[in-house]
Amino acid sequence: MSVVKTVICSIAVIAVATVAQAEWPVTIIADADDTPIKDLRNSTSAPDLGYAGAMLESSTLIAEWFYISNRVESAKLIRDAGAWVVRPWSANDLWQRGMAWATTKDREAMMKKYRNGVLIDPHAYFSFWKENGMKAILCLEQYGVYGDAEKGTRVSDIETTKKVICDYVQWIVDNGYKECVAGFELGNEPYFGNDPELYGQRWSEIVPAMKSIWPEMKIGMPLAEYRPNDPDIAAVRARATGLDWVQGGGEFSFGRLNQWSGRFVVAMSNQLHNISHVIYHFYGADAAYGCGPSGFARVKNFAKVFPEIADKRVWITEWRERSDEDDRCHQTFSSSLWKGHYLLSCLAQPNIDGISLHNLATLAGGLAVSTGSWMVQWDPSGRDYPDPDYEGVPRMEVGPSGPVFSIYTEALKSHPLVLNHGNCEKQGKDVIIWACALYYGSTWAQVNALAKNKPMPPVKGNVEWVVTMNADKTSLSVLMVNSNTRKLDMPIKLKGVKFAGEPxxxxxxxxxxxxxSHLIPGERPLWKISEQKLARLEGDKAVLPIGPNTVQSVTIPLKK
Amino acid sequence: MNGKTILSLAVAAWACSLHAYSFKVKVDLAESADTNQTRLAVMKGAEKASERYFRLAEKTHPDVIARGFAAKPEQKKSVLDEDPMDAFDADIVDDDAIQRFDKDIEYIVRATKGRNSFVLVVVNRGKSDLTAEIELKRGKMREPVYRRVYSEDGGKTWTTMAWQPPRASDLYPWTVEVPANTVQTVTITVK
Structure with missing residues (x-):
């Protein structure tokens, strides 16, 4: 290369670098006149960021503590963990058992019968959800129902199954609980089963009967979209040795799950008009897996191949950065920061409504629960944390994800218009969603280096944000996460409104x-929650500071 | 970084090198339990915060299997050649032997009845940050759980912090931080 060319190239590089530096960090634009990315008032699961599970899956002891004997403490836990959206599994079985439990004359016999099944009067949890403004996505199962719930007998004929599920819906309507039901999920991960045609045929008989009772109800159908080596496949395979595809040997693959989804859509083709949502479960935060941009792409790709579901909205009723192969990684604050990114990415997807972190009742989720030991869900090594303070009564406290959900959902409950999404590098709908995957990948590189006593590579952090406003545009709330190790001042510019108060x-x-560091339940948390007022803002420009390794909301009064 | 800063750092590093050292804690889970349940003396004001951690350690790990002081660096080799239990027992150790130890850093090792976990209860009443190197006779150690009582204001107020460091390192023996002016229990499960 000649000297002249070298000089020109150098000047060009410096110029580009200078321009790039001048634009960094990118200014947050909050345009009150913009069409919102979405309006959470249209979502039955608003504020949309919630949890799988509902404190109804572990034991009767925990369910009774939460919904009957300690409702005031539970309401505070819900607030502090931002758990406004919950999702009980096998909701119809739970309801049948609960109704029998509420009326039986022999509770002792039922307790013996259901040593591993939760027994609680359904009014206890539905009334709690209603009192606290919570929403539940109810996951139904139709493989079979209780013929006699008191005795525990099961039947699977379609007529009885349909009647039980419809009785459940009717009970919800009759008791005024519609307002706390975000919708119904047609089974938990049925794609690990074998016969999508039969599965679709049975739901096709049940769904219209459900809709005749409650025509406006939202119904979601589960779909699978996996990729090779997806961590969830191995995890499910490890714990589900009874499934046919394991016994068959060699037949199982991610492709088979994806085929199942296509065949289920075809089998449900006569009932798609009654389906409002498609449902995905995403596990794995590495770039190739579901929790991140690849997951969003999979949803779009499936809709291209099956355009008959393209108009459906999306629930992600289970998600987590790892599956069961690593339950303990969720107890670090790096996990909370990653969740801070992923939640914002999902919030900014126009087609996604409720998303439910798996799960509320374990250390992977919003609450830490102890009945002698602090539960790490399905840890294959049994590494639950011992609870030396346990004295025979369940203990619960907010887990490491809780403050993130609490900060975001509190803002969203009063600011339902989602207006803009970006990070300190860029804004726009396609590129920003990579922030969560890049950060996640770099955290693992750092942890691996730590374990080997090697120098840590730099973390690929970012400041990601979502701008929200209230309906009358008199208040703005910017949801932010900074996964960098240094403080950043984010410039913000308003359009159509002006600042009018203290942030x-x-x-x-x-x-x-x-x-x-893994947080130790039962001890003082390592995280620090704070609330502070900043100096009053006027005009249309300001700077929003955010500290390192921080999730925050900044709420500011506005005027026209 | 200017010259003054570099000089300050260099002086600080030199000062640390004079005081900071590591000491070894030998753990043999096959050791029979010591019936002496005396608690470690802690710094004034830290009693209440320490009490809970001591109580937790006693509840979960009832058997005392070792106790001792940190070996002073100049005596390190000779002290470590001895059995720490024999060396520490006041009835049989003469005054000279006691001088070999830094009595600001005192520890007890407690174990579960099933001997699948142990806890190092350690008090550093001195002004030097130390590290303890744990030598486990049999088994492999998992990530430790630190429960620490410390003060950020020179001992006026005391607070607690608990955490588990990320991922097990393959390094052996295990190195445990014992900062100045702290009380801590370090719980380690063994597989």
Whole structure:
């Protein structure tokens, strides 16, 4: 290369770098006149960011503590963990058992019968959800129902199954619980089963009967979209040795799951008009897996191949950065920061409504629960944390995801218009969603280096944000996560409105040096939650500071 | 970084090198339990916060299987050649032997009845940050759980912090931080 060319190239590189630097960090634009990305008032699962599970899956002891004997404490836990949206599994079985439990004259016999099944009067949890403004996505199962719930006998004929599910819907309507039902899910991960045609045929008989009772109800059908080596496949295979595809040997593959979904759509073709949502479960936060941009792409790709479901909205009723092969990684604050990114990405997807972190009742989710040991869900090594303070009564406290959900959902409950999404590098709908995957990948690189006593590579953090407003546009709330290790001042510019008051910053951050430390339940948390007012803002420009390793909301009064 | 900062750091590093050292804690889970349940003396003001952690350790790990002081660096080799239990027992150790130890850093090792876990209860009443190197006779250690009582204001107020460091390192023996002016229990499960 000649000297002249070298000089020109150098000048060009410097110029590009200078321009790039001048634009960094990108200004947050909050345009009150913009068409919102979405309006959460249209979602039955608003504020949409919630949890799988409902404290109804572990034991009768926990369910009774939560919904009967400690409702005031439970309401506070719900607030502090931002658990406004829940999702009980096998909701119709739970309801049948509960109704029998409420009326039986022999509770002792039922307790013996259902040693591993939760027994609780359904009014206890439905009334709690109603009192606290919560929403539930009810996951139904139609493989079979209780013929006699008191005795525990099962039947699977379609007529009885349909009647039980419809009785359940009718009970919800008759008791005024419609307002706390976000919708119904047609089975939990049925794609691990074998016969999508039969599965679709049975739901095709049940769904119209359900709709005749409650025509406006939302119904979601589960679909699978997997990729090779997806962590969830191995995890499910490890714990589900009774499934045919394991016994058959060699037949199982991610492709088979995806085929199942297509065949299920075809089998349900006469009932698609009654389906409002498609449902996905995403596990794995590496770039190739579901929890991130690849997951969003899979949803779009499936809709291209099966355009008959393209108009359906989306629920992600289970998600997590790892599946059961690593349940303990969720107890680090780096996991909370990653969730801070992923939640914002989902919030900014126009077609996605409720998303449910798996799960509320374990250390992977919003609450830590102890009945002698703090439960790490299905840890194959049994590494639940011992609870030396346990004295025979369940203990519950907010887990490491809780503050993130609490900060975001509190803002969203009063600011339902989602207006803009970006990060300190870019804004626009296609590129920003990679922030969560890039951060996640770099955290694993750092943790691996730590374990080998090698120098840590830099973290690929970012400041990601979502702008929200209230319906009358008198208040703005910017949801933000900073996964970098340094503070950043994010410029913000308003259009169509002006600042008119003091910003209130609600944040959670972690003690220095502990972003990868496992939090120990039962002890003082390593994270720090704070709320502070900043100096009054006027005009249309400002700077929103965010500290390192921090999730926050900044809420500011506006005027026209 | 200017010259003054570099000089300050260099002086600090030199000062640390004079005081900071590591000491070894030998753990043999086959050791029979010591019936002496005396608690470690803690810094003034730290009693209440320490009490809970001591109580938790005693509840979950009832058997005392080792106790001792940190070996002073100049005596390190000779002390470590001895059995720490024999060396520490006041009835049989003469005054000279006691001088070999830094009595600011005192520890007890407790174990579960099933001997599948142990806890190092350690008090550093001194002003030097130390590390303890745990030598486990049999088995492999998992990630430790730290429960620490510390003060950020020179001992006026005391607070607690608990955490588990990320992922097990393959390094052996295990190195446990014992910062100045702290009380801590470090629980380690063994597989």
């Amino acid at each position: 209130v910053v609600k944040s959670v951050t972690i003690a220095e040096g502990h972003v990868y």
